[in-house]
Amino acid sequence: MLDIDEGRGDYFMAESASRDDRAAASAEATRIPAPILPFLIGFDMPAAVDSSDQYQRLAEFYYELRNSIIPEGGAQEYVFAAVVRNAASAPPGERRIQSLAGALENWARGGGSPIPSDIFDAAYYSELAGQDFEDERAALSHWLQKGLGERVVPTRTFDAEFYVAANPDLSAWSNWIFLHYVYHGRPEGRLPSPAYASAREAESGEADRAGTEAGPDSRGEEAWAPVLSAPMVSRLLGYAPVDRIEAAVVERMSRAFDGSARRLGLRTEIERHLLAGILGQLFGQGETGERAEVVLAILEAWGEGGRTPDLLPLFDPAYYAEAAGIAFEGPDAAFGHWLREGVGKRIVPTPFFDPDFYAGRNPDLAGWQDWIFLHYASHGFREGRPPDCFVNPSWIRMRYATGSVSPLQFYLAEEAAGRPVQPAPNVGPFRRAGSSGELLTLRDFLILRRKRGLFPFGPDSELQAEIRKAAAIEPRIKVVDQARLFTLKPFDSPLYPYLTAVQQRVGEADILVYRDSVTFGGVDRVLLFTLRYLEQKYPEARIKVVSFGPVDSRQFTRHHLRTEFVALDALVGNAEATVRRELAFDSALGSGAHTIVNMNCGPLWDAIQIYGRRLTERARLFAFMFCDDRDVFGNVDGYPTRYALDCLPFLNKIFVDSYYLRDTLRARFGDSSFLRSRLSVFRTPFDFRLRELGAPRPAPSNEGPVVAWAGRLDRQKRPDLLAAIAQLMPEATFHVWGEPVLDRLDLRLSSLANVRMMGLFDDLSEVMALAPDAFLYTSEWDGIPTILLMAMMHDVPIVASAAGGVPEVLPETSLVRGLEDVPEYVARLRAAFEAPEPLLEAQAGKRDQLRNLHNFDVFSWAVEAI
């Protein structure tokens, strides 16, 4: 998002301004003004594309070629760009950029021209001009500066008479018809001449050598005949060749189309073309075969008396009825009336299209003499051109990965499903004002925009006149700027749509505890005792737990807590990290809470990191920290690593769950009184009464001693160590419990003859119910693992890596000090099989110590600062 207000006030939107600033600075540094590139690559790529390497590469070679071919620039530039555009046929998007950049680079570096010969044939043009040109660039330069003005068709492939006859919808095209082919016809797959197919075949080899993509699909002589024999079907499929569709399907489509046309009361060929164009645009997405199926199904259902297909956003029956001032009997009546009469009266039948914006945004349409809406309905929709300043199909496609669905139809479907989406960068989703805060549809918003006359783009509007006047004083103000974005308050803020809903859910509170999610994990155990402590200490306080992820509060319900749990996951699940951070700040402040506790909540950590000082104006801040984590490269990562240093000044206290973490932080920041005053070690209360093991298992004679291993099969828990140990201990059987995460390791483990994958477990007592001979723990890094505390509640010898806080809860006899020392694990396990008593005695002694530490009184004392 851009910082639209010089950084004043819209601090939230300023978040990614630095990236945009960098992109702008980069563009400036490389001196590549690129206003025409959107036209080249498919209109309105998102701003992020501007800074991509491929985009810069495209800009570099495009302008290098342009400067050598039309050094003076001027009006020919758009024609040049349109010619160049035909060098790639990939749909708008990254592939198109890449393809075009490759073709232009090859050309600029002395390779052959990537311009298809049905657009510009240098040899042929040389004959026409009667000159020998130095190379293809010189020939093209001559044509652009001379031949173009004289309307010399620079290719023998294009047959103007054939083209006009084959495309009756172009009867209103008053500009040079060859330019229609260059700008639109070729990208749309329209045929330039009956002889086109053989010409295409001849040039395909050249195109390959030039490193470019072929143009429209090559078609044999037999291919274009069906196009002409079934023009409406072809048009329904976006001018696709119909030769690959079964003749019976083509016939059915023709019949169904005729039925629809009759039903709408259409009489003229132009009306039928318009109908086919609109239906083809709306329902003709995807591969040809898929398109045929979809269109046929819609037409046949319609013809059989089914309901009129949803024609939004190209035709809106209710909107048209109001515009025409007629109450129609149904959508069919409205649509037929518009095709027969509304078109003639130039009534725009949809709020999604702003004629003034569209005309101003697309200078290449200056030659379009017909009604501008017809361009959009026939071409612009499929080309992804924005129909309105607040509707940007290309951006929607990139932002939401819409796949083969048209971006606008995707938007409308998401909106109908109640999922907030944005129709263009920097604007929306729209919400109504007020406590309900429900979504305002894009349609309703656009109607409102028209009624209130917002964002007038007409050349006679006062706003446009004032922009022109200001540009006369400061020419850096562009009158026409294809890169310009549009927004209005309050819909410029990505945060705004969530504010009311979060406010309603969180409400006012005295104490807020934030979590990423609430489940049954070790942190939630700490949460449980923290809430119990807070409820006892502050009996009158309104205490709430705010979770950005799912909440499963069943275990809390059992404890009869009065704390309220607020789950925001359904509301903000898809929100960007910056939005979640702002919502954490807004709720922490807005609730009026005097005490804020962060118990592993990323969005609140982000908020404290940035706005911590401001939060301390109103509340006391506390945080619980557990062990660090590792990233995929093995670097130390996690909340303590990311946030402890930055947030330390704002936190009254950080409660850490182990001396290990306390010492880690001291090692990082020094053992200053500042740090000491802010760190406190707590112990999670635990009931260390010994649990009974299950009945002795029915031991298969060949199973031998059993080792239980339980935990997530992920990198932290080192199942690879477990596998190595199991390999060295064929005499033992390993019961491995837990959710598989790493497929390869799962495979390796399960392939070992003495390993049994036991699946998930809800509680360690399930694991211990099988009365294993030892419990093995191989974690690489850790805090105080709850699972080991639970294991200590059973009379089973434990062998564990001495990671993190593990030595604080296990006796030395259970610890393997060298993490990778596989023989040592093996030796310890075998010793445990042979003589378990010494280990069990040491564990019992440790258990007695832990009883004195891990209880609610000690916990309350440790967190009493809250």
Added chain:
Amino acid sequence: MGGGGISVVVTAHREGTLLLPTFQSAKVSAEALARRSEVPVEFVISLDRPDAETQAVAASLPGRLTTCDAGDPGANRLHAVAAARHDFIAFLDGDDLWSSNWLCKAWDLMQVIEPGHRETCMLHPEYNLIFGAHSMLVRQGDPEDPFFDLTYLRSGNYWDALSFCHRRIYEEFPFLPNDPANGIAHEDFHLSCVTVLNGVEHLLVPGTVHFKRRRGDSVSVKAEERSARPRFTELNFYGFYGRSGKAAGA
């Protein structure tokens, strides 16, 4: 002071020659007003710790020059208000531009407001056009919009400082100084909140636009501002919406 005239206040710091088109746009706007009305208009150029180039450019312009050593945009504006001789203040930042119709239309709108109410109305351009390093057309907040929502003031500012209003508003609700070291900035945002809370009516002047220059050289400044917030007001707290029933419009 008094007389119902307009003091055009151009505030600057280190804008250098950018002041020239800025002042030119103000002059064009004032000339348009002069062709229709005899309301007196003065130009006040208020510099806050200016560099030599800005000082030299400002001295060459036909406005009354005043200088302060505040290092704070709000304080500079207040300094200029104190120096201004007329009742109505129209602010313009030293690198931005006005549309030529700004003063005319703002003045016209002020004239249709009941005299007793004019001291409690702040007028804003309908649009801001961001140009330079970015390009965006932004419509500011219109309390007449059915989607106008005070809640928004928790996420962004509806109106910037380039408003047109009676000087008493600034005297009664002065800009408070920023305090970047303590994460406090956006003095104009704070003023929006304070004035809304105190019953000042904010109005958009239809068809007007301010042109706001975005320079690419202010990334470091932005980084500081990004981690700052305006001073808190009642609007920040959920309790306000429950108590006042002002969840939606003003």
